Amino acid sequence: MNIKAIREQFPILHQEINGHPLVYLDSAATSQKPRSVIDAVNRYYELDNANVHRGVHTLGSRATDAYEGAREKVAAFLNAASTQEIIFTRGTTTALNLVASSYAREACGEGDEIVITQMEHHSNLIPWQQVAKATGATLKYIPLQEDGSISLEDAEKTITDRTKMVSITYVSNVLGVINPIKEISAIAHRHGAKIAVDGAQSTPHMKVDVQDLDCDFYAFSGHKMCAPTGIGALYGKKALLEAMEPIEFGGEMIDFVDLYESTWKELPWKFEGGTPIIAGAVGLGAAIDFLLEVGMDEITKHEQTLAAYAYDRLSTIDGITIYGPEKDRTGLVTFNLDEVHPHDVATVLDTKGVAVRAGHHCCQPLMRWLDVSATARASFYIYNTEEDVDRLLDALHQTKEFFGYAIG
Amino acid sequence: MQLDDLYRRVIMDHYKNPRNRGTLDDETLTINLNNPTCGDRISLQLQVEEGIVKKAKFTGEGCSISMSSASMMTEAVTGKTVDEALGMADKFSTLVKGGDVEFEELEDIEALSGVSKFPARIKCATLSWNALRKGIEHHKEQK
Numbered sequence: 201m202n203i204k205a206i207r208e209q210f211p212i213l214h215q216e217i218n219g220h221p222l223v224y225l226d227s228a229a230t231s232q233k234p235r236s237v238i239d240a241v242n243r244y245y246e247l248d249n250a251n252v253h254r255g256v257h258t259l260g261s262r263a264t265d266a267y268e269g270a271r272e273k274v275a276a277f278l279n280a281a282s283t284q285e286i287i288f289t290r291g292t293t294t295a296l297n298l299v300a301s302s303y304a305r306e307a308c309g310e311g312d313e314i315v316i317t318q319m320e321h322h323s324n325l326i327p328w329q330q331v332a333k334a335t336g337a338t339l340k341y342i343p344l345q346e347d348g349s350i351s352l353e354d355a356e357k358t359i360t361d362r363t364k365m366v367s368i369t370y371v372s373n374v375l376g377v378i379n380p381i382k383e384i385s386a387i388a389h390r391h392g393a394k395i396a397v398d399g400a401q402s403t404p405h406m407k408v409d410v411q412d413l414d415c416d417f418y419a420f421s422g423h424k425m426c427a428p429t430g431i432g433a434l435y436g437k438k439a440l441l442e443a444m445e446p447i448e449f450g451g452e453m454i455d456f457v458d459l460y461e462s463t464w465k466e467l468p469w470k471f472e473g474g475t476p477i478i479a480g481a482v483g484l485g486a487a488i489d490f491l492l493e494v495g496m497d498e499i500t501k502h503e504q505t506l507a508a509y510a511y512d513r514l515s516t517i518d519g520i521t522i523y524g525p526e527k528d529r530t531g532l533v534t535f536n537l538d539e540v541h542p543h544d545v546a547t548v549l550d551t552k553g554v555a556v557r558a559g560h561h562c563c564q565p566l567m568r569w570l571d572v573s574a575t576a577r578a579s580f581y582i583y584n585t586e587e588d589v590d591r592l593l594d595a596l597h598q599t600k601e602f603f604g605y606a607i608g
Numbered sequence: 609m610q611l612d613d614l615y616r617r618v619i620m621d622h623y624k625n626p627r628n629r630g631t632l633d634d635e636t637l638t639i640n641l642n643n644p645t646c647g648d649r650i651s652l653q654l655q656v657e658e659g660i661v662k663k664a665k666f667t668g669e670g671c672s673i674s675m676s677s678a679s680m681m682t683e684a685v686t687g688k689t690v691d692e693a694l695g696m697a698d699k700f701s702t703l704v705k706g707g708d709v710e711f712e713e714l715e716d717i718e719a720l721s722g723v724s725k726f727p728a729r730i731k732c733a734t735l736s737w738n739a740l741r742k743g744i745e746h747h748k749e750q751k
Contacts, residue, residue, distance in 0.1 A: 541670065541671035541672060542671075543646060543648075543670075543671035543673070543729070543732060544615075544671050544672050544673075547611075547614065547726060547728075547729060548611060551610075551611055558646070559645065559646040559647055560646070560647040564647070567647065573647045573648070573649070573669040573670070574646060574647040574648075602611060602615070603615075
């Protein structure tokens, strides 16, 4: 993998921030976009823009082809059995809410259980709280091990015959933990439960095969994988999606409308009410092309090498705490410096041109489990280098020095 | 953007040696406020008698800016009428947006003017003042 050539394709990286070359270490929040994606979106608006599935005219056909072509790319990227199993959404949050509001509210009742973990992002936690409240089901958590991972023994104990729904993240956005989804799917299915997977942090970074995982639903966002914001998708097994009711009603999703009754289009369109984010889908298709050209296995390897390097280098700093397991982690490092609040860390790093995230990362229950109010996080993608990690390290040393002096 | 503009010595002093950190036994008002975007939180307790803030104390978690600002705020409003305190809260909003104001009540507060150059940190500085404002509004409604 030629990092220099890859970096060349990301225009935003080639600028100075506060007098220093930008080091972007916040890709877990959102990734930067390569030229090919930016161009695909522009080209769509300059040449092909029209509404989809309705125009008889040529542009209408081109827009529809572009939009549906992107769906084919997503289906192939996830190894879904059919494009009918891919529903475009605004992102992971909308996709998980669709599963919760449509499937789970029907499937769950008094005395049933919904199982999640304490490492979930708010978007894979609050929808289930709401389903539990609305249906009388009980929300249960698979406990975390000391290093933040979950054990299959605990999953076995938590998931029971009363469990109707399991929803779990593939990769933690704070701990970098990779969860054993395939094994947990098998446990869930043995008890007759369905499993949804939050793929926001896995899809950009590793090969995903929904049929091999045997998950029932899989959600992801485009903007974390080089695509524009506002586009993502929900994969669902066809039989489940067929039986589910739409949660948004209006144009695009209907078959026949009468004064008092209406019927829906077939899959996947019955879940896509309103004019969709067509240019976003086109951008997502271009992003998938870009990632496949680099190679998903190459991407995984590069990020894990970087994360291991970062873990080793950051561990040499006195007074640093790094959260999550040392091994088998994805390309991010979450940490705190003694005596310096993560917001202060992030502000100092920003003055050195280094962009990291500071805060609770939309994981307040996980922060409480870690017994911190906030953390700093450096996250990597294909365009990051060991030099970026070195710049982070230097900036962290400067942060310590500055606060050591300032606090006295 | 200079770090020294933001982290002035007086700010770091309030951060390291916060004034009025703790709880009151005889509070008349407790206000809990979070900054949901970053996780900072403050619990502010006031003892208000006959329209005067007799005592103010706080506990909470947050960065040097939010905690030093809380320390300064509690020091500045003690002994002031609720309307004077509200006026100071307005003045503080102007200060962190880059406005030219003076705090004769407590000059330390002016050190936080550097926040205006760090837009992402303005909310840190205003958290405790927003708690104060909320508390006083609540106090006025009760009357």
